[in-house]
Amino acid sequence: MKERFILGFPPECSDRPITYHLIKDYRFKVNILRAEITPGKEGRLLIEAEADSKDFERGMDFLRRERVLVYPLKRRLNIDLERCIHCGICTAVCISGALDMERRNWQITFNVAQCVGCELCIKACPLRLIQLNFLNNLNG
Amino acid sequence: MPKTIDEINKKIKKGEAVVLTAEEVKEMASSSGIKEVAKKVDVVTTATFGPMCSSGAFINFGHTRPGIRMAKIWLNDVPAYAGLAAVDAYIGATELSETDPNYGGAHIIEDLIKGKDIRLKAIGTGTDCYPRKTVETYINKDNINECFLFNPRNAYQNYNAATNSSKKTLYTYMGILLPNFGNVTYSTTGELSPLLNDPGLRTIGIGTRIFLGGTQGYVAWNGTQFNTTTARNRKGIPIGPSATLALIGNLKKMKPEYIKPAIFEHYGISLFVGIGVPIPVLDQEIARAVSIRDRKIETLLCDYGAEGHPPIARVSYEELKSGSIVINNRKIKTGPLSSIYVARRIAKVLKRWIVSGRFLLSEPVAPLPRRSRFKHLIIRKGGKR
Numbered sequence: 001m002k003e004r005f006i007l008g009f010p011p012e013c014s015d016r017p018i019t020y021h022l023i024k025d026y027r028f029k030v031n032i033l034r035a036e037i038t039p040g041k042e043g044r045l046l047i048e049a050e051a052d053s054k055d056f057e058r059g060m061d062f063l064r065r066e067r068v069l070v071y072p073l074k075r076r077l078n079i080d081l082e083r084c085i086h087c088g089i090c091t092a093v094c095i096s097g098a099l100d101m102e103r104r105n106w107q108i109t110f111n112v113a114q115c116v117g118c119e120l121c122i123k124a125c126p127l128r129l130i131q132l133n134f135l136n137n138l139n140g
Numbered sequence: 141m142p143k144t145i146d147e148i149n150k151k152i153k154k155g156e157a158v159v160l161t162a163e164e165v166k167e168m169a170s171s172s173g174i175k176e177v178a179k180k181v182d183v184v185t186t187a188t189f190g191p192m193c194s195s196g197a198f199i200n201f202g203h204t205r206p207g208i209r210m211a212k213i214w215l216n217d218v219p220a221y222a223g224l225a226a227v228d229a230y231i232g233a234t235e236l237s238e239t240d241p242n243y244g245g246a247h248i249i250e251d252l253i254k255g256k257d258i259r260l261k262a263i264g265t266g267t268d269c270y271p272r273k274t275v276e277t278y279i280n281k282d283n284i285n286e287c288f289l290f291n292p293r294n295a296y297q298n299y300n301a302a303t304n305s306s307k308k309t310l311y312t313y314m315g316i317l318l319p320n321f322g323n324v325t326y327s328t329t330g331e332l333s334p335l336l337n338d339p340g341l342r343t344i345g346i347g348t349r350i351f352l353g354g355t356q357g358y359v360a361w362n363g364t365q366f367n368t369t370t371a372r373n374r375k376g377i378p379i380g381p382s383a384t385l386a387l388i389g390n391l392k393k394m395k396p397e398y399i400k401p402a403i404f405e406h407y408g409i410s411l412f413v414g415i416g417v418p419i420p421v422l423d424q425e426i427a428r429a430v431s432i433r434d435r436k437i438e439t440l441l442c443d444y445g446a447e448g449h450p451p452i453a454r455v456s457y458e459e460l461k462s463g464s465i466v467i468n469n470r471k472i473k474t475g476p477l478s479s480i481y482v483a484r485r486i487a488k489v490l491k492r493w494i495v496s497g498r499f500l501l502s503e504p505v506a507p508l509p510r511r512s513r514f515k516h517l518i519i520r521k522g523g524k525r
Contacts, residue, residue: 085189085400085412085479085481085482086479086480086481086482087189087190087191087412087476087477087478087479088475088476088477088478088479088480089315089325089475089476089477090475091473091475091476092315092316092323092324092325092473092474092475092476092477093315093316093318093323093475094473094475095318095322095323095473097473100463101463101475101476103461103462103463105481106479106480106481106484107481120316120318123311123316123405124315124316124405126191126402126403126404126410126412127400127401127402127403128242128403
């Protein structure tokens with residue numbers, strides 16, 4: 001299994017090497033795409049994680065026990081393509097290339113596998129059609 | 141042999157006119173040549189659908205009984221200009237709501253087109269002829285008198301592309317410009333754009349009938365900031381902002397898919413305006429102009445991270461539309477601001493109107509200015525009386 005997640009670290013787990021355990025104990029192949037710490041609040045890590053399905057489940061259990069929030073990226077970003085006018089303004093800020101123009105029909109394409117969750121497109125969309133969905137923390 | 145607009149209109153009425161979109165005619169020119177275009181094609185439809193801040197609508201609300209001379213007006217908390225006769229107003233697209241930063245004049249225009257009710261609040265001083273001092277009610281496009289879009293500056297004949305050399309992200313009317321030349325944005329639709337298909341403005345003038353927001357509109361005047369001094373390339377295309385159009389049309393007949401409010405983060409509100417302009421192919425010179433492709437249409441790439449937005453490169457629309465350009469040996473992502481997708485649809489709709497005989501071409505009543513300079517505002521202390 002290979003998927004992109006945003007891990008949300010509450011302040012109380014800042015003293016534990018959680019990513020180390022994911023790699024070492026649960027054999028996750030981790031590619032860190034983005035990391036940020038909000039002062040006094042939480043740390044956020046965007047990772048692409050690959051593991052076999054059994055390790056994957058065990059790793060998720062571990063994160064749950066450690067009270068780390070897990071947001072799968074593909075369920076986070078929601079684009080209302082029905083109302084989209086395909087102006088392309090969002091593609092200009094999407095440096096990962098997840099949002100791009102299909103140059104035959106000049107329509108927006110969104111490839112979630114390339115998204116790094118930078119959220120710039122949300123601010124860029126002049127019709128405000130791109131939204132974050134906060135309801136999908138896998139740890140409930 | 142040269143044609144006249146009158147002859148083309150006769151063909152349109154008989155259902156015999158040959159009408160192609162700007163993209164179709166360029167394909168034809170590359171396979172059959174310019175002479176063939178001049179001989180066979182009567183009309184070329186051009187279009188654009190981009191954010192155009194200098195837009196707005198005049199409204200006449202009708203009189204209450206007893207009447208009020210409206211001195212201040214708000215529509216859904218968005219101030220409208222009231223310095224006209226008693227119940228006339230102008231709502232500008234970029235005017236912001238006093239209560240909601242993500243709502244403005246452009247949204248009022250959209251809500252009017254959609255037939256929604258809008259809260260009108262107005263105050264006056266009370267006069268002998270208009271004694272009322274306040275009014276609060278709801279209006280929509282069916283219970284007001286005239287409501288027409290009158291946009292002082294639309295359809296720019298070319299515009300700068302934008303990038304940012306500075307170390308911080310810039311929030312501009314050209315979209316979000318990432319630091320250290322992080323991206324490039326451009327706002328013209330290039331080879332599909334109206335005024336780039338008639339660079340000498342031979343067929344477009346005051347009174348030209350056009351597609352505006354889904355209905356028929358007209359060129360009212362030259363647009364503001366009209367500039368004929370911009371340098372031109374070998375094909376006669378201005379390299380950067382030059383001519384503009386002031387446009388007018390009946391808002392009540394417009395369609396919401398061709399007029400859309402836009403929010404630019406940390407900048408403000410603007411309005412996407414759908415415009416289609418027919419170009420009559422009168423002779424070989426015009427046939428040549430409508431056949432010019434994106435690789436021969438160029439603009440200046442300006443650095444919005446530096447004072448005065450100086451140009452740093454000359455780029456073609458072929459490069460800009462490819463998705464990336466190279467600056468200082470680095471590949472930089474490009475993104476459009478105008479919807480080519482919707483512009484193509486407008487060009488096709490206008491083509492259909494003409495083919496079906498519902499839309500006739502108009503001879504310009506007067507030409508657009510041949511000479512006009514863009515002046516800067518000089519700040520000075522004290523003025524001559």
